[in-house]
Amino acid sequence: MSSESQRIVLAARPVGEPKATDFRLESGPLPTPGEGQVLLRTIWLSLDPYMRGRMSEGPSYAAPVEIGGVMEGGTVAEVIASNSDKFSKGDIVLAHSGWQTHAVVDARGLRKIDPALAPISTAVGVLGMPGMTAYTGLLEIGKPQPGETVVVAAASGAVGSAVGQIARIKGARAIGIAGGADKCRYVTEELGFDACLDHRDPDLAAKLKEACPKGIDVYFENVGGKVWDAVLPRLNPFARVPVCGLIADYNALTGDAPGPNRAPALMRAVLVKRLTLRGFIVRDFAALHGDFLRDMSQWVREGKIKYREFVTEGLASAPEAFIGLLKGKNFGKQLVRIGPDKV
């Protein structure tokens, strides 16, 4: 057991795109768990777009990470010392212990993972927060009906890939949008989407029209920007738009966007097409966690839901991996391997 812990802290609030110097690697002695606490050794760190929001001040659904504070993040970890009767040394747990090799946390915030059921990394992927985001947003807000058309961007990513595959399980058509031919091929050939368009295609709007001859009934919004502009005119009356993320806009939030002002046209579309736009975060649907685990693990076992992981090695790789994630450089669920499964 190493006697040193490493962590990545937020060194500065990014202006626009985060850069390497907005982060700092620090080290220190291993902390000691107090009463009711455990000491964790991180195995997997999940990187997710929402983390960009935690780096900025301003109103959000969660407080920002403080300057000098450890970056937040979901993790899969091993209990290496326990002062709680709920967990034993050697247990594998789902935690939210952030960008660090070790952490002392309250046992109450942890959930035990059974390594026999599925690879433990899926607890922060298809069977974790991204999978549940897809499941709840699509089914509770999007409500796709058989024969309807569902569009989702970042379609090779952790959330988007699940959205499209669940849409197909429910009998809807799934149209993905992704960055580049390789990802698009994966989305159609491996994941079984009905079509996938490259968001870099200058003809995106026309291609989208062609791929959705009956219009769009559900648009799972996780990117914003130009994709949303292309989707809006194609939405059908009574279309539903679960708003889960706006990755394309995250870096631009510090300033006003240049005109023309599209907000009146957006509100007019909401009125005239009787659209439903609803923002959500996964914990709004915490009551559905049991349903999610039951359905999703079954679909994964049956091969109806496939997933792909994109792994970088070592804690020090996390900042560059995160910067790449915001640019779509990942191909699949972005993970950082912090430590081996067993030491």
Place this chain on the structure above:
Amino acid sequence: MSSESQRIVLAARPVGEPKATDFRLESGPLPTPGEGQVLLRTIWLSLDPYMRGRMSEGPSYAAPVEIGGVMEGGTVAEVIASNSDKFSKGDIVLAHSGWQTHAVVDARGLRKIDPALAPISTAVGVLGMPGMTAYTGLLEIGKPQPGETVVVAAASGAVGSAVGQIARIKGARAIGIAGGADKCRYVTEELGFDACLDHRDPDLAAKLKEACPKGIDVYFENVGGKVWDAVLPRLNPFARVPVCGLIADYNALTGDAPGPNRAPALMRAVLVKRLTLRGFIVRDFAALHGDFLRDMSQWVREGKIKYREFVTEGLASAPEAFIGLLKGKNFGKQLVRIGPDKV
């Protein structure tokens, strides 16, 4: 019985604000009802903001009025000749027979009104489409809870006045926005809203903050424009926004709005505050008509819902009255008296 019929047709599609020359008064012989039809004599014509949409081409939930066609509109009328076994001469009916003194219509589209229950003009007002718009949009989408804060603009108008009063019946606080001190006084003193703000006040945003110390949980959107800009920052997490109309924007829809582009900030608010924005028109909730009539007529009888009518005299006054409606010159439900109750 007069042997001549008069009607107002759309002479030209308005660019921006409609003007008198966009309309034309025409006359002709009284039409004769065919099989299953009745001849109507119009008593009341309802003028409503949605009519602006019918004057323009472009995607909407209904086809536009054709150039040279009779302007659409809800009416209360007397059957003066009947070729239908469902209606007799002398019956008072709710129709959608437009801006004209007489009309031949299919009996199937009519609903009989009992003049003993309420003044017949209420069939196009508080007990008609505007009242049902308020009832369904507020209760089905807004879902106000006791102690929550509901904001509605055009608060002295047909829809807004009902929204605020129903909100109070449901135990919520009602904050109105209206044009000028007289209307605001009426909204608080007569209708019982908790507060009413003047939308012309340059300090609207600050006044709104003061009037809604616990934020806004439901914003019933019927105006758009600056009111929406002032409301958006004050919306609470999980706020609901039934989108029923955008009267402030109706005249501007022919062009792009000047920047900055507020759409990304709007989508970010939807995400971060987990807002629900949902457009609707009253016929989406047709199944609730029985509930509406039962509740609303009881509330009117009990004095819990008050209403005010703003009447102009004669078919020829309709264009100016409609132009005034879009500018907020009406004070209460805008009606045109086309003919006497009895001839």
